[in-house]
Amino acid sequence: MADLRAYGALIGGQFRSIASYRVSFLVEMSSNAMTTALDITTVLVLFGANRSVAGFSLAEALLVASLSSLGFALADMLVGNVDHLKTYVRSGLMDVILVRPLGSLWQLLCMDLPFRKALRVVLALVVLGVAIHLNDVDWTPGRVALLVLSPLAGLVFFGAIFVLSASLAFWWVDSGELGSAFTYGGRDFTSYPVPVYAGWFRAVFAYALGFGFVAYQPALALLGRTDPLGLPAWAGYLSPLVALVAAVVAALVWRAGVRHYRSTGS
Amino acid sequence: MDRLDAREGVVTFGALARSGFRRWSTYRQATIAGAFTNVVFGFLRCYVILAVAAATAGGLAAGYDAEQLATYVWVGQGLITVVGMWGWTELADRIRTGEVAADLLRPVPPVVSYLAADLGRFGHAMLTRFVPPMVVGAIFFPLYVPHRAGTIPLFLVSVVLGTLVSFAGRFLVNATAYWLHDARGPIGLWTLASGVLAGLYFPLRLLPDWAAVLLYAALPFAGMLQIPADVLTERDGPALQAGLVAVQAVWAAGLLFACARVQKRAESKLVVQGG
Numbered sequence: 365m366a367d368l369r370a371y372g373a374l375i376g377g378q379f380r381s382i383a384s385y386r387v388s389f390l391v392e393m394s395s396n397a398m399t400t401a402l403d404i405t406t407v408l409v410l411f412g413a414n415r416s417v418a419g420f421s422l423a424e425a426l427l428v429a430s431l432s433s434l435g436f437a438l439a440d441m442l443v444g445n446v447d448h449l450k451t452y453v454r455s456g457l458m459d460v461i462l463v464r465p466l467g468s469l470w471q472l473l474c475m476d477l478p479f480r481k482a483l484r485v486v487l488a489l490v491v492l493g494v495a496i497h498l499n500d501v502d503w504t505p506g507r508v509a510l511l512v513l514s515p516l517a518g519l520v521f522f523g524a525i526f527v528l529s530a531s532l533a534f535w536w537v538d539s540g541e542l543g544s545a546f547t548y549g550g551r552d553f554t555s556y557p558v559p560v561y562a563g564w565f566r567a568v569f570a571y572a573l574g575f576g577f578v579a580y581q582p583a584l585a586l587l588g589r590t591d592p593l594g595l596p597a598w599a600g601y602l603s604p605l606v607a608l609v610a611a612v613v614a615a616l617v618w619r620a621g622v623r624h625y626r627s628t629g630s
Numbered sequence: 631m632d633r634l635d636a637r638e639g640v641v642t643f644g645a646l647a648r649s650g651f652r653r654w655s656t657y658r659q660a661t662i663a664g665a666f667t668n669v670v671f672g673f674l675r676c677y678v679i680l681a682v683a684a685a686t687a688g689g690l691a692a693g694y695d696a697e698q699l700a701t702y703v704w705v706g707q708g709l710i711t712v713v714g715m716w717g718w719t720e721l722a723d724r725i726r727t728g729e730v731a732a733d734l735l736r737p738v739p740p741v742v743s744y745l746a747a748d749l750g751r752f753g754h755a756m757l758t759r760f761v762p763p764m765v766v767g768a769i770f771f772p773l774y775v776p777h778r779a780g781t782i783p784l785f786l787v788s789v790v791l792g793t794l795v796s797f798a799g800r801f802l803v804n805a806t807a808y809w810l811h812d813a814r815g816p817i818g819l820w821t822l823a824s825g826v827l828a829g830l831y832f833p834l835r836l837l838p839d840w841a842a843v844l845l846y847a848a849l850p851f852a853g854m855l856q857i858p859a860d861v862l863t864e865r866d867g868p869a870l871q872a873g874l875v876a877v878q879a880v881w882a883a884g885l886l887f888a889c890a891r892v893q894k895r896a897e898s899k900l901v902v903q904g905g
Contacts, residue, residue, distance in 0.1 A: 409832050418684075540660035
């Protein structure tokens, strides 16, 4: 109970800060929403030039992109700020966090919850709605559940990726932009149907790292399409399981990281 | 304040550029990490754009063939850091903290000293951030080899001009801090606009003709990435190729002039913040 109050105080502080910098908050919130709009525009431009790319129509591609976008926007809002770990390790703020009697990861997340990213979630939801409308989905109870579950699985999966790439800083403070290859890179990868990619790159990102299960496989299951790459129809329903595995791995790596952490001594 | 004569000016400019180079060469691990990230995005964007080309009649997307598109993507990945599209907030930070006062005491105008440091950064990025994506791209994808003798020199000119355009644009959005104190809004908008309008996400000619013409000529962003990539892939005949570089030159000159004017206006009204 006392823990919850402490987290509440951390989040309350955020709201007070927003209230004192209102214009700044609005500007940042709208430019944040614009990034999602631009991602979707990119998909529209690339697929709009042709009727179908790698066997996928614009409407189908939009479904893939919007599932990815919604999962990522949620994760970026709730977990994305764990990215700042590098700065905290370098500046020594991580020491302060570790001596408090609260979980280190939860503190980091609550200390800096970017509410300015909320508008992106709304926008991604709208695009998902449009994509669902454009595609003729043959609704079954399973598909309805899948539609609700896969953005949540996307949230958990991308959240795990955010935590994993931030954890790098425990071992390698100067990891710089390396994490973005998997967080933002993962978002871009999942925005397109997997058959667009080829070779070992596709094997690594889609299957070994699991990005193929964030948006592509669930979209196939929603559309009732068979996978041109040969995975069975139920593969779409695996996304929560893949997300769970990713979350467990991320939690273990985070723990190992905290245990490995020896302060920068600043 | 004494201004320097021409010879001293060149020597000082060179020294500032060298120190800019050295400053970046100290972040070795971050450089490797950044190049790795550029390479991953290179694979991503390359596969996507090649799939688009494969689905288009004749395999041409926006008039580029598959080799030109692959080259376009990998050159783009190499140029992001070379022209320095993102992430420069140094001037805005110094204005907010008041440290900019120290810049004004120096015998070199701030626009010139920041430009010299940025060209040093450019030199470092050319060696460490342009080469790796190009090499990886060439290993895994068939790239376009220019046919015309003039293309490579023109490309180098175009990249330098692109860096000048990018520097001047960044300087201007940073300089809004003289009036706004907090330049995060303008810097954020610049970052947002430059990715898509410079042609990083997709070649601008995938857009309808009128929009493409507008983005090439009426806005500076195409000069940072789209035009250098067009020059290297010989997307157009020699005349238009040179014409595009001329457009870049006009933007670079115009924006640098604007930087000087804005800096002058700012200096006449500046009240240094903080202590």
